[in-house]
Amino acid sequence: MKPAAFDYVVPRTVREAVDALGSGPGARILAGGQSLLLEMRLQRARPELVIDINWVAELDHLSAGDGTLRVGALVRHAAFEPERAVPGPLGALFSRAVVNVAHPPIRSRGTLVGSLAWAHPAAEWCALALALDAVIEVHGTGGPREIAARDYFLGPFLTSRTPDELITAVRFPLLPDDTGVGFVEHRRTHFCFAQVAVAATLTASDGVITEARIGLVNCADRPVRAHAAERTLVGAEIAPPAGHRVPGDHPFARAGRAAAERDAAPRPEPYADVEYRRQAVAVLVGRTLCEAARDRLSRAGTSGGGHR
Structure with missing residues (x-):
């Protein structure tokens, strides 16, 4: 089965992506696309507009400092496979969890933030975000805001993020050495x-x-x-x-x-x-x-x- 017809844009900034997302209710974000493209191929998802954020450079970052790990929206699952990618025990936890995410081709393109956006009940990253009291950063037409993970997941594929909001990053507290x-x-x-x-x-x-x-x-x-x-x-x-x-x-x-x-x-x-x-x-x-x-x-x- 082929996807239904859709328009396609490639923004270069978060502002451009948010403006496109707010242009109508039929817009969807494409990062890794490992879930969205399958749903489109089966025509269970029929977006009118696909917004490809892979050229938004400011979303491709992974940084640790001041007791926090910040993961941008374009950081791929595979980035966490080496334990040294993240400092301390959090790096060990991520490296043990990520190898359970699908298989290598999926991990090379799919993203941690995309998993949170999709909110599948069987997604490993969603449970980690909840257990670790992560904070999800979103940016919409009304500006940026933060959502605590405990307030984010509402049901299968259902979150408190509004349709015009893009997840830009998620923050995890670094774990103590003990x-x-x-x-x-x-x-x-x-x-x-x-x-x-x-x-x-x-x-x-x-x-x-x-x-x-x-x-x-x-x-x-x-x-x-x-x-x-x-x-x-x-x-x-x-x-x-x-x-x-x-x-x-x-x-x-x-x-x-x-x-x-x-x-x-x-x-x-x-x-x-x-x-x-x-x-x-x-x-x-x-x-x-x-x-x-x-x-x-x-x-x-x-x-x-x-x-x-």
């Missing part, structure tokens, strides 16, 4: 969307968890911040269990059950009913927390810090 990170994803095949994925960070002092952040992928109609699971972890020892299994009485297992029963709201899928998906959430949260705990203890050992 933070461990983990990311685990489960899918039917390598080329499928995640049935469930979990991102986690653990910050600890003297072997005790002082802060936990957990983001759930494809566990509701939008990304989920697992607040109930996080609360069960504060004050618990960070020591992971020996071996690959997490005993039922371990704090990480209790957090997994809290995430499955109180945070997640999964919907049935053709190959996974709700009961199966809740069990997957519980197991994957436990595994991801183990990964984050081992990462934290490894960092403490590398830096010479002590732990119980």
Whole structure:
């Protein structure tokens, strides 16, 4: 099937892009195009105007400073594959998460910001933005504004960004050096969307968890911040269990059950009913927390810090 007819413009500045976006309700932004072009080919999306922002140089930037990572709208997924691309534990988390995004040709063209704009419930970056309290910078015909990630995702492919607004960048707080990170994803095949994925960070002092952040992928109609699971972890020892299994009485297992029963709201899928998906959430949260705990203890050992 071929796309429906559309007009095409190539702005060179954010102002030009925003003016074009505000020219009518049928305009859509093209950056990587990995989702939009497929929808157009299937004629599920029929934009009257496609605005190609790939020549807007000011959107192609990745910078870290003052405790913040700022990712421009044209930064490709592949930029985060090397752990050194982003300072500290955040770089490790991004490099572990990004390899789960589709496959190499997609990662070479698709963008992190484009993933946030599309807002698919199974998108890894959306859950990371929510878990890390990211801030999304948008620019519309009324000028620039900022949207906290917790206020941005409203449902499947639905956000609080208005149709005339362009996402110019997203800001993530850099993680402290005493933070461990983990990311685990489960899918039917390598080329499928995640049935469930979990991102986690653990910050600890003297072997005790002082802060936990957990983001759930494809566990509701939008990304989920697992607040109930996080609360069960504060004050618990960070020591992971020996071996690959997490005993039922371990704090990480209790957090997994809290995430499955109180945070997640999964919907049935053709190959996974709700009961199966809740069990997957519980197991994957436990595994991801183990990964984050081992990462934290490894960092403490590398830096010479002590732990119980």
